[in-house]
Amino acid sequence: MKVHIAGLIRSLMLTLVVTVSGQQARSEDWRLVWSDEFDGPQLNFSQWETEVNAFGGGNHELQIYTDREENVRIENGRLILEARRDHHGIAGTVREFSSGRIRSKHRGDWKYGRMEVRARLPHGQGLWPAIWMLPTEEKYDGWASSGEIDIMEFKGQEPDTVWGTLHFGKSWPDNEHQGTTWKLPRGTFSDDFHTFALEWKAGEMKWFVDDTLYQTQTKWNSAGGPFPAPFDQKFHLILNLAVGGQFVGAPDATTTFPSRMEVDFVRVYQR
Template sequence: MKKWTLVWSDEFEGNTIDLSKWKYDIGNWLVDQDGNGVKAGWGNSEKQCYTNSPDNAYIKDSKLIIQAKKEQAEDRFGSYEYTSAKLKTQGLFSKKYGRFEIKARLPVGKGIWPAIWMMPEDNVYGKWPLSGEIDIVESWGSRPLTVVGTIHYGERPPNNTHTGKELTLPEGNGINAWHVYALEWEQGELRWYVDGELYQTQTEWYSKQSESVENVPYPAPFDQEFHIILNLAVGGHFDGDPDETTAFPQQFEVDYVRVYE
């Protein structure tokens, strides 16, 4: 059995979020490096405005709580009906290869979209998805027994692609129970686990910058450093928008984040 050594972690033991480990994305829009708006809804028609408010992300009982609320919010591009939070280690911690392990409890409700994922620290092969995206776990709030792990890669949109696999959890032990989600990433191989059980292995992907050039040599794009992202979205393409059955506030709870090599 492979022996992993802990190299980075957050156990959320303090009273406040550790800003030496996490920073916030703010607002509702994807922006370019100059701060100009590129696309609303984070590119997915999401309805929330991300904030750095302690109402949306805080530490309680040694756990990180990311809370989505139904309340009015604004950024410089517009106004929104929901607030939430998105935390990331970009610029603070990134890693190429290793074991990424997160113990979390995910919320349930139509239009609720929690995610634990990774993006490239530097877009070495070009903008999304040419430099890749690794989704350790996402869940549909309307499907409380299902999680999914996915990679995004390929060519420029709309010729981008993704591959992944869903896992059905046992009745009575769905996404709103505590589970340990893990990704083991080695050169040329990605493996996804829930509670120590392997449910998916991926070894095939590519990055192609244009039709006129060859693919970047494998195992690109998954041979660069990636950073970690934790967020709770409301609405969007993944699970649709909330409806009259969706309760607020919604909470995404994280007991720890640990990275091994």
């Protein structure tokens, strides 16, 4: 028994050393090239643009996006994207719901890297927070021939599950998509903050939640060019909280407003 226990201890120690060494290798391998810790009094407009539109995202979303502090602000070191039922309007268009959406286009654009976002997500029927990327120049024609990378999408009515997806192929409506989901072993994504990450290199993408790898993709296509197109050009980040739309459906009487997506940090690493 003593020999068995001693061997077990040696095995556990070796596993610990290998694991720690692996984590150190990753942290040394990636170099931080862009970040926002949201520590200032307001959004850093050298890094982000606030989008203002009533477009509906092409998905029949119900919100209007504004640049008001009610919808987009920094609070206690966190980015707040808040959805409200307030019948706000822009340019003559009034919607029942308002919310926030920001992007790094022309302020942060990358070809390959590791993108990390630590966030807490709102729950409730019809709430659709997302962390995603679009091509900055659309090198291979319109959506989705030039690609879309969904680092994290979330249905508020399924609070323990997130989605990671690629969109590619031909332009809409003949586009393709593929992806999968990851489910928390316990609790919900509204209970606490979680880190959502994408590792992207030529011909390969990996999705992580709290450093747990849950998906790898190596096969896609574009009508505009050879593999690894369309994911061989610069993309920018988008953070938003949508209300309604084809993915989640409309809010109902159980949905709480205002509801918020809280972001602790955004970090981009490259090799």
